[in-house]
Amino acid sequence: MEITLGQGIALALLAIILGVDFWLEALFIFRPIIVGTLTGLILGDLETGLIAGGLTELAFAGLTPAGGTQPPNPVLAGIMTTVIAFTTGTDPKTAIGLALPFSILMQYIILFYYSSFSLFMGKADRAAESGDTKAIVKINVLLTLIVAVTYGIVVFLSAYVAQDAMKTLVNAMPGWLSHGLEIAGGILPAVGFGMLLKVMLKANYVPYLIIGFFIATFIEIPNLLPIAVIGAALALYEYYRSKELQANLVNAASKGDDFSGGI
Template sequence: MHEITLMQGLALASLAFIVGIDFWLEALFIFRPIIVCTLTGAILGDIRIGLITGGLTELAFAGLTPAGGVQPPNPIMAGIMTTVIAYTAGLDAKTAIGLGLPFSLLMQYIILFYYSAFSVFMQKADKYAETTNTSAFALLNLLTIFIVALTYALVTFLCTYVAQSTMQQLVLSMPKWLTHGFEVAGGILPAVGFGLLLRVMLKKQYSPYLIGGFLFVCFIQVNNLLPVAVLGAALAVYEYFNSKSKAEMLLKIESQSKSSEDFSNGI
């Protein structure tokens, strides 16, 4: 069991403020769980647990992307709270993922509320656009971004520092069968997220890579994921240059066919 200090709580709130802006703008993609969990672990002084929770949470959220007005569970709160719960309650990463999801859903509902609430600013935005008042228009956008980022910081501070004793008592009071259920659910979530990603990205011509990678991981003993990552990078580089050479060959064939056309009739 570990306690989160006031300085750590403020640092986590600052982290949520920054990545909340990035998530709202989708600029640098530092809001992804693998980065958020790692930074959270570094703030808590246990970067190892941040890397472990980051890898599992990133897999769980790999296939969850916004579609129009539909928002998946919030990846920022999932990353922060999964790491915090694993650190403070001494749980493994799989159990912590299941316990961190309610906080992720809470932030999801808050963001959906902002999508509707910010419609009150549209009339002013239209007015500023018509009068070409660019400074006021920019300030209006910055105001909404600041509100969202401040909400991320406030919710994170309340959940990680203010309510940490209540959260620890809740975890300790859970029966063993319920904790095991969260562990099983947390172990399934990465597979579900990766399955959703494959449903969108997997093509027939790439299926040999999937089968080869599956066999490599399951039947060859490796101490870490570095060999798998290197093998995947090598296959990606091969596929890139192979596709590039095919495109150049097709372009060459097209140019040769155009140059060999008969123009004897002036047509």
């Protein structure tokens, strides 16, 4: 499959929007599952975009920026996984492995910006001391535009300009290497989800994890919708149970206060 110039420009514009969102962490549309879906929509292959975005989202589920540290970039991972799967016809699991260099490239670019943008902080401090809000706005807008345009340029060069080189590379890869990348791509979502569980999983939620694993593994289901419905039902049960427990604790505390006051 070929990516046309119009599609390349559309992907670049999408990357600019996603880059701003990732920089500001405003709407969280930069998550790979959304990025892959939108990329597939632009390329006219929504199914590939959904699959690639879902797999990449699981792989990046536990990778979150903390302070000045940056994980591999989720925007480039989502876009390039879908682009590589679309242009080369490879399995999305293999495409994840091939997309990682682009994701890591953007990671280092963002880290470079974090360091170099510190040069503007002196001017921003002086503007804050003098109450010059317009100067502060200009600095923030300028730096955000630099980041956004960089996203657009990198995606346009990677997705449109380099598509023939990517095809040549994929076609030249030996079978054992392609198979290895496919296995690695299949493992990455499990690793990402495991990292997420390591941070978020609590002992009292383990039964829900076991229920979900049993349903997904041992019961034949045509799609994931029934599992999602069951998960939503369990989440609602846990939500209302927690509210009821909290209300009981508040009532018990208030009765205890009244009794103490009577004494």
